[in-house]
Amino acid sequence: MTAGTGRDARPGFDRRLIAPMILGSILNPINSSMLAVALIPIGQAFGAPPSETAWLVSALYLATAIGQPVIGRLVDAFGPRPLYLIGTGLVGFAGLLGVVAPTLGVLIASRVLLGFGTSAAYPASMSLLRTESDRTGMRSPAGILAALSIANQVVAVIGPTLGGVLIGLGGWHLIFAINVPLSLACLALGALRLPRRPRRTADDPPVRVDVVGMAWFAATLTTFLLFLMDPGLAQWWLLALAGIAALGFVRRERHVDEPFLDLRVLRGNGPLLATYGRQVLAYTVSYGFMYGFTQWLEDGRGMTPAHAGLLMLPMSLSAIAVTVLVGRRPGVRGKLVAGSVTLVAACASILLLTGSSPVGALVGVGVLLGVPQGLNGLANQNALYAQADPDRMGSSAGLLRTFMYLGAMVAAATNAAFYADGATTAGLHDLGAFMLVVAVLLVVAVVADRSLGRYGYPGARPSSGGRP
Incomplete structure (x- = not known):
């Protein structure tokens, strides 16, 4: 399918795009979440403690946090098709490397490699x-x-749950092997269905990409997230390097004609900044539970990875049900209020x-956590669609994922800290108290943002947004 081959004549959304998009x-997310039940068996296979296997989580999030907005900006510059194909192809290679590691x-x-490869499809x-x-x-394609x-x-x-089943069938290697057929399917669908951009002519303005700004951005995030993995006075130099890189990044972006991130306009887009902030808070709790709870089930309760994965299934079903029920409803604020309040109850x-809690209680906690899982991400995505500059939708969407994985990195760091002596019940309670504080902050952030009531309804126009 190419641009100009009948697409402009269709009055409705081209539904051939939905399959490769989804x-x-x-x-x-599948590579992020499957690993939750694989950390213990991988650690046993390589003789590594949780403090070392935590890098399997952090490596993906670090690469993704950097890759999403960078590749998103390349999507804005060169179109979604080439970046989609390159990224999904890299996923297959990374999966094979994981199998034979x-x-x-x-x-x-x-x-x-998985982090960078999976960073292309969402902004595309x-x-x-x-x-x-x-x-x-x-104006607001709520259904899509x-x-x-x-x-x-x-x-x-x-x-x-899927990770637990795969590990039960053939060991932890299968959670990497599954990327190969997924990559091939994406490549086939992308090649057949994604539109090509019209060929450039001599009259077209040159495509400019702020590579230097991207490098400063990557240096800032890398040093800061490395500090988060082992915070303390001994790591002050990482925080200092992050500050120096951040100053270099700001200076660069303020003086270049086509910046990677237009900080001047972004600073004036308070609602979009608030959306990014909510994303950090929501996913700090979400990933803190996903990894912390499953490790406790396996280490503290002695469950197998397959059983721990199955015990997470009620949370999955709860999230699916909630998302299906409210997905087509246009409002944003109501979803966020319900999601953040439920998150507080779940953390409590x-x-x-x-260690002796009945299985029914464990299932109940999972069901309760599934409700905000189905609400918060959906609402923040809809808010971003209304708030971001259409010409920079790829980089804006990528930056939303960056803040999502910043929350995941905070969660990974706190998991490593609270489980320093193993995934004990005392460690789980400390983790739960931390997540409760973060959930309360999310409630405050949602209630304080009065702009949320404007977004998501058919009559509401998307804002012109900043140019992040």
Whole structure:
């Protein structure tokens, strides 16, 4: 399918784009969530403690946090098709490397490649969605946004269950091997269905990419997230390097004609900044539970990875049900209020768990956590669609994922800290108390943002947004 071959004549959204959009966008959450039940068996296979296997989590998030906005900006510059194909192809290679990895270091390297490879599809999908919306005149394509969000939310919460089943069938190697058929399917669908951009002519303005700004951005995030993995006075130099890199990044972006991130306009877009802030808070709790709870089930309760994954299934079903029920409803504020308040209740319930808690209580906590899983991500995505500059939708969507994985990195760091002596019940309670504080902050952030009531309804126009 190419641009100009009948697409402009269609009055509705080109539904041939939906399959590659959804399949590509789930590559990241499925690789994030399946690993939750694999950390213990991988650690046993390589003789590594939780403090070392935590790098399997952090490596993916670090690469993704950097890759999402960078590749998103390249999507804005060169179009979604080439970046989608390159990224999903890299996913297959990274999956093969993980299968044959002889050491934990090589396995971590495969996760880095997975992070960069999976960073292309989501900003490409959001860019395609915005282009199609402009072509068809749909101001708020709630149905398509809901489908994209539902797919990501569902995969994120069924990942631990799927990972447990795969490990039960053939060991932890299978959670890497599954990337090969997924990559091939994405490549086939992308090649057949994603539109090509018209060929450039001599009269077209040159494409400019702020590579130096991207490098400063990567240096800032890398040093800061490395500090988060082992915070303390002994690591002050990492924080200092992050500050120096941040100053270099700001200076560069303020003086270049086509910046990677237009900080001057972004600073004036308070609602979009608030959306990014909520994303950090929501996913700090979400990933803190996903990894912390499953490790406790395996280490503290003595469950197998397969059983721990199955015990996460009620959370998956709860999230699916909630997302399906509210996905097509246009409002944003109501979803966020309900999601954040439920998150507070769920975190409080973790403090009541003990090593002898009945299975029913464990299931109940999972069901309660599934509700905000199905609400918060969907609402923030819809808010971003309304707030971001259409010309920078790829980089804006990528930056939303950066803040999502910043929350995941905070969660990984706190998991490593609270489980320094193993995934004990005392460690779970400390983790639960931390997540409760973060959930309360999310409630405050939602209630304080009065702009949320403007977004998501058919009569509401998307804001002109900043140019992040």
